[in-house]
Amino acid sequence: MEVLIDIVLLSLLVATAVALVMVRGLIASIMLTSVYGLLSASFFVTMGAVDVAFTEAAVGAGVSPLLLLFTVAVIGRKERAPEGGAVLVKSLLLVVVTGALLIVGTLDMPPFGSPDAPAQTHVAPYYLQQSGAEIGIPNVVTSVLASYRAYDTLGEVLVIFTAGVAVILILASSSHRGSARLRNATVPDGSPHTILQVVGKILIPFILLFAFYVQFHGEYGPGGGFQAGVIFASGVILYGLLFGLPTVCRVLPPPVMEVLAALGVLIFGLTGVMSLLNGAPFLDYSVLADDPVTAQHIGIMVIELGVGITVASVITAIYYAFANQLEPGPN
Amino acid sequence: MSTILAWTSDACLLVGSFLLLTGALGFLRFNDFYARIHACGVTETLATALIILGLLLQSDSATPQFKLALILLFVLFSSPTASHALAKAAWNAGLRPRDNSGKRGIPLPPRER
Amino acid sequence: MLTLTVIVILGVMLVALLRAYTSPNVFDRILAANLFGTKTVLLIATISYLLGSPAYLDIALAYALINFISVIGVLRLTELRNARRDQEAEKP
Amino acid sequence: MDVFSYFNYWVVVVLMMLGFFIVIARGNLVKKLIGLNIFQTSVFILYISIGNVSGGAAPILEEGVALYSNPLPHVLILTAIVVGIATTAVGLALVVRIHAAYDSVEESEILAQDEPC
Numbered sequence: 302m303e304v305l306i307d308i309v310l311l312s313l314l315v316a317t318a319v320a321l322v323m324v325r326g327l328i329a330s331i332m333l334t335s336v337y338g339l340l341s342a343s344f345f346v347t348m349g350a351v352d353v354a355f356t357e358a359a360v361g362a363g364v365s366p367l368l369l370l371f372t373v374a375v376i377g378r379k380e381r382a383p384e385g386g387a388v389l390v391k392s393l394l395l396v397v398v399t400g401a402l403l404i405v406g407t408l409d410m411p412p413f414g415s416p417d418a419p420a421q422t423h424v425a426p427y428y429l430q431q432s433g434a435e436i437g438i439p440n441v442v443t444s445v446l447a448s449y450r451a452y453d454t455l456g457e458v459l460v461i462f463t464a465g466v467a468v469i470l471i472l473a474s475s476s477h478r479g480s481a482r483l484r485n486a487t488v489p490d491g492s493p494h495t496i497l498q499v500v501g502k503i504l505i506p507f508i509l510l511f512a513f514y515v516q517f518h519g520e521y522g523p524g525g526g527f528q529a530g531v532i533f534a535s536g537v538i539l540y541g542l543l544f545g546l547p548t549v550c551r552v553l554p555p556p557v558m559e560v561l562a563a564l565g566v567l568i569f570g571l572t573g574v575m576s577l578l579n580g581a582p583f584l585d586y587s588v589l590a591d592d593p594v595t596a597q598h599i600g601i602m603v604i605e606l607g608v609g610i611t612v613a614s615v616i617t618a619i620y621y622a623f624a625n626q627l628e629p630g631p632n
Numbered sequence: 633m634s635t636i637l638a639w640t641s642d643a644c645l646l647v648g649s650f651l652l653l654t655g656a657l658g659f660l661r662f663n664d665f666y667a668r669i670h671a672c673g674v675t676e677t678l679a680t681a682l683i684i685l686g687l688l689l690q691s692d693s694a695t696p697q698f699k700l701a702l703i704l705l706f707v708l709f710s711s712p713t714a715s716h717a718l719a720k721a722a723w724n725a726g727l728r729p730r731d732n733s734g735k736r737g738i739p740l741p742p743r744e745r
Numbered sequence: 746m747l748t749l750t751v752i753v754i755l756g757v758m759l760v761a762l763l764r765a766y767t768s769p770n771v772f773d774r775i776l777a778a779n780l781f782g783t784k785t786v787l788l789i790a791t792i793s794y795l796l797g798s799p800a801y802l803d804i805a806l807a808y809a810l811i812n813f814i815s816v817i818g819v820l821r822l823t824e825l826r827n828a829r830r831d832q833e834a835e836k837p
Numbered sequence: 838m839d840v841f842s843y844f845n846y847w848v849v850v851v852l853m854m855l856g857f858f859i860v861i862a863r864g865n866l867v868k869k870l871i872g873l874n875i876f877q878t879s880v881f882i883l884y885i886s887i888g889n890v891s892g893g894a895a896p897i898l899e900e901g902v903a904l905y906s907n908p909l910p911h912v913l914i915l916t917a918i919v920v921g922i923a924t925t926a927v928g929l930a931l932v933v934r935i936h937a938a939y940d941s942v943e944e945s946e947i948l949a950q951d952e953p954c
Contacts, residue, residue, distance in 0.1 A: 311848040318855040320766040332778040339785045349906040351895040356918045363814040372929040376936040392862040400854040412842035414891030425907040441896040441908040457916040464923035471930040500713045535811045642746040649753035656760040696799040706809040714813035721820040722772045
């Protein structure tokens with residue numbers, strides 16, 4: 302049964318990708334992209350990758366189609382007919398040849414799902430067997446993410462932070478001191494969305510609460526800072542969509558989000574420095590308290606918090622930057 | 633007792649699946665956009681409720697039951713809202729319903745235009 | 746019975762995908778994507794029972810909470826376009 | 838099972854090539870980013886497929902479960918998804934600026950404008 306679901310989902314994924322190649326018009330492409338995200342999240346679920354599916358769900362459900370929609374709202378939804386002739390033939394040839402070579406390459410791989418493949422026998426057994434005793438939390442993904450490979454995660458968080466800074470710098474208008482300040486704070490709202498606003502008022506607290514649950518339950522079940530940050534930002538974005546950008550900017554001012562994005566990275570890094578000062582390697586938490594297991598627990602909690610703060614504020618800041626492009630400019 | 637529960641759960645899942653199929657049929661066959669929204673939205677709500685109820689009856693511990701109940705609650709909130717928002721968006725973009733003969737000739741309410 | 750439900754959900758997904766690809770209308774595609782979203786909630790919930798791991802329910806919960814945001818985004822987009830058109834109509 | 842033991846990898850290759858095709862054959866910059874997205878997801882699927890162990894449970898330790906999926910690819914991909922959305926946002930921001938500067942997001946039109954007169 303598992304294999305069957307797997308095959309059907311993968312076939313649907315291929316069908317969606319083919320549809321994306323054929324379809325013209327950007328809104329249609331965006332909708333197919335969101336379908337593609339939903340399908341890949343379902344696929345990750347059948348593969349037993351709960352945390353990955355969770356992240357894909359959090360990102361693919363709200364933020365990623367919205368950013369594409371915002372861009373399309375700025376640039377228009379038309380797409381020119383694809384070029385035919387030589388370009389098409391050349392690219393088809395390139396794609397087919399590369400694909401054929403890659404397929405020949407897959408024949409050397411160990412069969413799918415085999416327990417004695419090299420990937421399964423390298424470090425993974427160590428993580429699975431030792432993490433319970435060394436780290437003391439049930440979710441091995443979180444313990445690898447936040448403790449064994451914390452240095453790697455620090456790099457990823459820095460990349461996210463840098464991407465946020467880059468978006469703010471690219472989209473900032475020159476007259477506003479290089480930051481994502483609001484262009485004009487009094488945008489007349491069109492028709493009021495009474496139904497949507499009431500439902501939003503009911504759902505947004507639950508979304509934020511769920512984000513906190515995901516943040517702090519990440520050691521025992523699927524979840525963690527990355528997912529929680531994205532879900533929190535989705536709640537903020539929903540608020541912004543329903544009540545207008547000026548309102549949400551009053552609640553969470555853009556400068557505060559920028560500071561918070563840096564603060565999260567700082568929390569992460571300072572935890573590493575703390576362990577350095579206590580005479581252990583960078584980001585080795587076991588010296589932070591008397592009992593190494595408790596210390597690991599504290600360390601993981603703190604850096605997950607840092608990750609969550611950074612991700613939530615970077616995505617909110619990106620949303621501000623894009624939404625700011627949409628508001629009618631002062632002319 | 634447990635056999636009764638199992639039977640009820642199976643019945644719920646079966647009816648829910650059937651409703652999903654009818655919704656998909658309506659989505660595929662109706663020729664007006666608003667009729668399609670209606671077909672999807674209405675069947676979807678009841679089908680989701682039935683399927684989640686069926687799953688609820690199958691579980692024996694409290695945490696999954698609680699989560700399923702929450703999922704049901706949120707779907708009941710968000711799914712009609714999404715249909716509403718979509719219909720409103722289509723109306724804003726100038727899409728008008730068709731009458732029985734397939735023309736988009738339904739007169740607009742006096743407040744519009 | 747769970748298996749049957751999963752098969753039905755996958756079938757409905759296929760229909761939605763077909764519709765998303767073939768229909769000439771943008772809003773039909775959005776409706777299809779939205780339909781896909783609720784079906785994914787059901788699919789993940791059902792799979793979690795089929796495979797016997799209730800941890801997956803969190804994912805379904807996340808989808809149930811935030812999946813309709815993109816539809817609201819589309820709504821705002823159409824409004825914005827109307828507002829822009831009105832603005833241009835006012836300007837001679 | 839034998840027929841399908843490479844199915845996942847083949848799907849990965851097909852998806853990767855479809856994404857690649859969109860990137861090189863479609864002129865619209867947003868479409869190119871969507872193609873990159875497909876490419877990226879195919880890599881995610883490759884990693885997760887490699888990490889899958891048949892019959893293995895999700896890597897959340899539980900009493901009485903002996904076989905788990907490999908947690909390492911999950912960690913790598915989990916962070917990559919969030920990094921992916923952040924970098925996609927950078928790409929989209931660049932597209933917005935390009936549109937502001939050239940009034941077009943089609944590759945051919947932009948290149949035509951850039952040609953020295």
